[in-house]
Amino acid sequence: MEPSRRELLLVSEELGEAEVAALKFLSREHIPLRKLEAIQKAQDFFDVLQEKGMIEGENRFFLMELLCRIRRIDLLESMLHTTRQNVERELQIPGRAKVSAYRYLLFQLSEDITEDDLRSFKFLLGEELPKCRLIPKTTMLDIFIEMEKKGILGEDNLSTLKKLCAEINISLLKTIEEYELKFGEEKMFVAEEEGGSTAGCEAPARCLESCVALDSPARQHQPSELESYKMSSRPCGVCLILNNHSFAKARERVPELRAMRDRNGTDVDAEALKRVFKGFHFTIAEYRDLTAEEIRKTVNIYRCEDHKDKDCFVCCILSHGKKGVIYGVDGQEVSIQELTTSFTGKNCCSLAGKPKVFFVQACQGDAYLEGVNIDTDSGEPDASVETDARFQLECIPAEADFLLGMATLQDYVSYRSTSEGTWYIQALCRHLENSSPLGQDILTILTAVNEEVSRRTCKPNSKQMPQPTFTLRKKLVFSVD
Incomplete structure (x- = not known):
């Protein structure tokens, strides 16, 4: 059953400014940037989702997924009448997740970044991004968006971000490397299923499906052959x-x-x-x-x-x-x-x-x-x-x-x-x-x-x-x- 207008209103009243920004960021693959930038309130965001048919019929799960991503489990249960466990269980179904693994990775990084880290990012990106975008109120999600606009960040372009994380906070780099490792494993798995072709595979989404539940058994690594460090450069x-x-x-x-x-x-x-x-x-x-x-x-x-x-x-x-x-x-x-x-x-x-x-x-x-x-x-x-x-x-x-x-x-x-x-x-x-x-x-x-x-x-x-x-x-x- 899709959420009613009343339920959407009640959910919107519970969401803060930072949470609305997170919802907008996680939806960037589904909503045009122009529309997202015009959104100021949660009600406006839900209106756009309805216009796009993103919270109707079979698509109603998208809102549940978004609330699960930003950890508003209370709203899942009280307003949408489901549980975190149910949402996480559905996310294990191939193709069910709508938020890409790449987009969720950036959101996770933004959650782990401290105020000192944020100031360091702004300082090191001073030559790359417009000064007007590096003001005190600029968030890490804002910086990610600007990096994407400048072409120095993307699903297949994480090198600049990795370099910055290595210099600012090594634990952030480890999060990216874990994502890259998981992404590679999922890509190989899909290739085997499709007879060796990776064309059109949905590895990013499947990666996210397998690791979304932060505390669930589904996130635990399965036994596998230990990967080796790359040692092929010459000189090494x-x-x-x-x-x-x-x-x-x-x-x-x-x-x-x-x-x-x-x-x-x-x-x-x-x-x-x-x-x-x-x-x-x-x-x-x-x-x-x-x-x-x-x-x-x-x-x-x-x-x-x-x-x-x-x-x-x-x-x-x-x-x-x-x-x-x-x-x-x-x-x-x-x-x-x-x-x-x-x-x-x-x-x-x-x-x-x-x-x-x-x-x-x-x-x-x-x-x-x-x-x-x-x-x-x-x-x-x-x-x-x-x-x-x-x-x-x-x-x-x-x-x-x-x-x-x-x-x-x-x-x-x-x-x-x-x-x-x-x-x-x-x-x-x-x-x-x-x-x-x-x-x-x-x-x-x-x-x-x-x-x-x-x-x-x-x-x-x-x-x-x-x-x-x-x-x-x-x-x-x-x-x-």
């Missing part, structure tokens, strides 16, 4: 190697570091890393014997670089260290978290949504990890190794797409052969070279590295256990093709 990215060998400056300038040795064998590690990542189509950038301040400046150079045509960033740090820090060759400390945080979406927007990988060969303390004798661990102690201690804090950003591979557990030493390199880096390079061509992802490879390194022994019963930490959302497979 930059592999930055910070290789500290000589610590003479530290011994001279810091009295308590007089026992700090040069890191003989580190060049063997650096060569192995260069060989491996060159094979993965990375541009190699090696820097030797940097002070703490030079490390910061070098990292800042690559933070400011434009990585938009790259798929990944890798940073390998070879140095002395202690808990949560590495040492410059001058004996000054650099926080590992400071280095990793330089590449968050906020600080390096061209890497937002892309994997950022850090391998740190350094001690994280001066304690020795004792082994437990078991039948399969029969290696002889290796007397030709040194430690990278100077005699896991929260090193990884609380953000997606990071991997931090530490040579050792927090508080413990790691070992380096003066002639063959470190246990960790050599095992890492060997497994990357052998397993990546087979399609194994980095986490599987790092598990194998843990197994190999943990079996080695130095001195009477001293061990080492690497520790990977990650916030990756997809499989990361380094390509050799």
Whole structure:
């Protein structure tokens, strides 16, 4: 039964100005822009819907859908005599939803944007949009409309919006990426149903149908093959190697570091890393014997670089260290978290949504990890190794797409052969070279590295256990093709 004029009047009296603006925005695919811009009140909006036949007969569901989208469930129940559950159930029917997934995505983003975010959007779009459209009362929905008018936003043109979100609020970017992932899955599903053709498919609507119910089981992801990060760009990215060998400056300038040795064998590690990542189509950038301040400046150079045509960033740090820090060759400390945080979406927007990988060969303390004798661990102690201690804090950003591979557990030493390199880096390079061509992802490879390194022994019963930490959302497979 279609809503009566009286019911429409009662609904209109309950809607505020912001809610009317939201209804107009969600209806942009169905009502001409000229008519929408002339609407000031909810009654005017309903009049236009009636003129278009949008709330009559079979189309009466459109109003229910709109109220569900803006979360006015009370009006659904009291005025239109239905429930949220009923509306959400109908939205699971293919073709039932009239609000496109793209339009609903923008509305969701507008709901999540803070006042500070809104001011940032206005500032960054100051050269793109008319100044008269960036006044204080302009809402995020208004900005989306202006971006669409200027041709810098559309269903197939989200790049500018993604770049802005990466710079302003990374959680907004994640919402867009989830939409893109779901849209792609729905598109593939429709293509299979139609014999491989995507022509005329209604993927946007179906995407929305499957995720509209914010709290319903229908929104939960079904088990599926985990997606892989794109790693096909050539070059794939930059592999930055910070290789500290000589610590003479530290011994001279810091009295308590007089026992700090040069890191003989580190060049063997650096060569192995260069060989491996060159094979993965990375541009190699090696820097030797940097002070703490030079490390910061070098990292800042690559933070400011434009990585938009790259798929990944890798940073390998070879140095002395202690808990949560590495040492410059001058004996000054650099926080590992400071280095990793330089590449968050906020600080390096061209890497937002892309994997950022850090391998740190350094001690994280001066304690020795004792082994437990078991039948399969029969290696002889290796007397030709040194430690990278100077005699896991929260090193990884609380953000997606990071991997931090530490040579050792927090508080413990790691070992380096003066002639063959470190246990960790050599095992890492060997497994990357052998397993990546087979399609194994980095986490599987790092598990194998843990197994190999943990079996080695130095001195009477001293061990080492690497520790990977990650916030990756997809499989990361380094390509050799």
